[in-house]
Amino acid sequence: MEMNDSLLSTFKKYYEDYREGAGVDQSFTDAYQATAFHVIYQTEQYAQEGMLTEIQNVIREFHELGLQVGTSNDALKEQFELDLIGRILDHPGHS
Numbered sequence: 001m002e003m004n005d006s007l008l009s010t011f012k013k014y015y016e017d018y019r020e021g022a023g024v025d026q027s028f029t030d031a032y033q034a035t036a037f038h039v040i041y042q043t044e045q046y047a048q049e050g051m052l053t054e055i056q057n058v059i060r061e062f063h064e065l066g067l068q069v070g071t072s073n074d075a076l077k078e079q080f081e082l083d084l085i086g087r088i089l090d091h092p093g094h095s
Helices: 007-019 024-048 052-070 074-090
Strands: none
Touching: 007 024, 007 052, 007 074, 024 052, 024 074
16 A cells, blocks of 8 residues: 555555455455554555655544444445445446
8 A cells, every 4th residue: 555545545445355255244354454554554655755744644634434344334334345346347347
């Protein structure tokens, strides 16, 4: 994942990858955990470069994502599913 991707788009990419081999709930959980590891890696990279503002931004964005996921994630799961189906229909054979 690119360092400048928003965390939501990173989360969604992980979800789509996991969704190929698991159900909706498990894919969502695994994708959220992968996103957390992504944040740790990203924070480490920023720390090595002395980029305090970027560290603060990625932590804030992860916190906001956690609030969105922590409340009712059914709407987010549904949106991920609809986006995934749309992508598959737009590009058959390239899931």
